[in-house]
Amino acid sequence: MMRSLRALGEDRLLAQILPQLKQNSRVVAGAGDDCAVVKFREAKEWLLLKTDCVVEAIHFVAGSSARAVGWKAMMRALSDFAAMSGVPQFALISLVIAGKRRVRWVVDLYRGLNQAARYLDVAIVGGETSDTDGPTAVVVSVSGFVEANRCILRSGGKANDDLFVTGRLGGAIRQRHLNFVARIEEARWLTANFKVHAMMDLSDGLGADLPRLARASKLSFSIDERALPLSKSCTIQEAISDGEDYELLFAISRRDRARLERTWRKKFPKLPLTRIGQFNQQSVINNQQLMSGYVHFRQRR
């Protein structure tokens, strides 16, 4: 039992621990989806909760613009609200930072946090700092709401659903990962107009995230790799594995396809919406395909 976290995989560790924690009747969806979903007192809407962390040397390099780091830290958490079609409202900041760092850096960090928050009508209602002798970590905790009939879990996908992604995939690390906007508006429009079955945001890359969506829905998938919406000068492989796209991936009945594509173009003329494949019944054959033909679609380390 001297196993290291890295050997086990931190995701797999939490996947073991978290479901064992005692939940209660107020918890609609706990660990494993993009946000936690709970009932708050007698409110009609559900309360959504999410915490997310960016760490120096892992999610940003030491020389990054503090404003850009703040923007990214906030938008990453808000992107998980988009994934559930939620409305983020309140944010708390927990900053772990060495006392020798410059005041200017923290002021700029908060400028970025606040710009991102205000852009999506979120109020930063509290913050605290802790000293450290190590790398800086910025933890953003967000709460908000979603109407019960518009809350989209990962688990609702159905066989033969179309799979769509917004925007373009790959290459985010060059620039976009520091200045993206969480797809709140798009997600809210989708659930106001369509019955979306399952949805998530793409943070680790389609190759890692799509299998998660499929597993949660107990389905397999097939993808037309040539249909993937590639970012400028990206290869298919990069679009699958680069990560940090923060685009929406969702499953919807093929009966809605024509109306969705038509109305989307009208509503969001500058943002591509692309059908990349479909969900299938889970079967031995499909699972084998998943493991062999889509070996790059397995979870990255």
Place this chain on the structure above:
Amino acid sequence: MMRSLRALGEDRLLAQILPQLKQNSRVVAGAGDDCAVVKFREAKEWLLLKTDCVVEAIHFVAGSSARAVGWKAMMRALSDFAAMSGVPQFALISLVIAGKRRVRWVVDLYRGLNQAARYLDVAIVGGETSDTDGPTAVVVSVSGFVEANRCILRSGGKANDDLFVTGRLGGAIRQRHLNFVARIEEARWLTANFKVHAMMDLSDGLGADLPRLARASKLSFSIDERALPLSKSCTIQEAISDGEDYELLFAISRRDRARLERTWRKKFPKLPLTRIGQFNQQSVINNQQLMSGYVHFRQRR
């Protein structure tokens, strides 16, 4: 403008930044109190939000029992709920930890987090980990509720109020800081039976925290140091400055004194409740006393 965080003081920095962030009509109390207080949709009760962090080498030493670290990390956040007379309900964990650390440590950490959560009927509804090459940090984000007429801010103190503390002060660092229980039950009993004017939990020591309560209430205070409830073998100075007591400090009308002391003894026979002094009108003379006679009552660096 090359000033370091340590030179300015992290608290003072946030005190500058946070109040400038745009709030909105849903925010009852933002940064500066123990929890953020917001309105959630049409719910009668207010939503309370708190995030709190413990860092290796700052809040616990590398060799600490992981279970005890987890217990402390959770209870610290819950103690802020006690300070507002709130009921904590849901917790999210954000863990920043090196991949080389042992799985066993994280399993034990979650055991401690979960034991503390269950002890006060809180559900851990999500968790995530981030890699780091530095010290471990455990961030706990908690949400819960408080009835509008039972929410106790720091700012409600009145001149001539009695000041009370629960328990005993000082010496927590020897043991109690790793196994304390947040005073949720006591706080809820207080607000069910009395009109408490202002309250907070003692985390940085009476000498740092009481001036904060007084400032928030725009009052000064006088303390009978000989009345302080000292922990076993602690000096007055230690009781004032050790910190990590996680006891309640509150202000209440002196008209309630007799009934409070009598009913408290009956309800919590094992937990001392001690009147340590009172709030006074803020005046030049009192302020001078504050700065000279109570020099150890100034905020520690």
